[in-house]
Amino acid sequence: MTKKNLNPGSSGIDPAGLAKLIRKAKKGDIESYQEIYEVFARKVLNFIYRMVNSPEEAEDLTQETFVAVYEKLETLKDDSKFEPWLFRIARNFVYQRYRTRSPSTVSIDALDENGQQVTQLADTRKNPDEAFQTLELEDVVADVIAGLPEKYREVFTLSALQHLSYQEIADVVGRSLPSIKTDIHRARLEVRKRVKEYLKV
């Protein structure tokens, strides 16, 4: 029931091991930074995807985030705060790009110039019927999340989908802990209201 019991951390890496990788990466060890990338890139990609609703934009911004993170890694004072710091940078990229326009509604099945799907979806489907129903419900959930006000969408994504702690979320979005707690609760109530009719499906 509780995500906080999932030690070591929602990212699946123990804090000491992560701190060691960060120390080495700060000294320019690319292989250590690659390990960090492999641990966090998928989470960042999906967080950005929820925010911008476009797989190719999410991929592009994830790349930007990890280039910037490497460049600024030396400025990270407290290595234990790496994850919220990383998400904060990702969030900044999202807001930089989307400050003046609403999030894109590019289809998840967008193809690149070679006709290949731009970003791969995790395939969890079993048979055609099930796959069809799952796809429909995935669209419902995607629409519900995309339809949330921005303020709720980011805290909902960070808590319910990326499993950051409330304190980490407060660090990411730069607001107080009580404010985060209230917003997460309201976001969950809003999501429940919007998916209520599908819960029985």
Add this chain to the structure above:
Amino acid sequence: MDCKQCAEDLTAFLDGELSAADSERVRSHLGSCPSCSHELGSLQETANFVETHTRTLELRPGSWNLVRARITTENAPAPSRFWIPNRWRLAMGALALAAVFGLGYLQYQHIQERNLDLYISNYIEQRKTQMEAPQVMFSGTEENPYGNNPFVEIKASFNGNPFRSEGR
């Protein structure tokens, strides 16, 4: 704990974000309140539904290579010893700009003063030359030999005419 307070804490309770004491209070209330228990179940069901039906993106194979290519060609970790925060860089830039303008203004003032001194000394010199220039008297019938010399003061004489005087 009443139902309103319990309802507000239910999400944090589900997420394991309450302190041990607060969790215990919620748990105790839930044990005696079917309505709040139902609310908890509903929130849990929603959370499970969303988590199960959330579309997840996978990284494209080779995505790391794109990042690596950029960090090895464009960037290197910033050296901490000489790193200056952006806000300080901005302030230093503004100071440098102000210093350049200040120095430029002082130089301009200096040049203006020097030009004025030069002008005054030239003027004094010119006046002195004019004062020392010979005064030549001529009758007006003969050709003026100094007609083109600006440094010679020319005075005409009007001999024999009592009604005309010099300077009129």
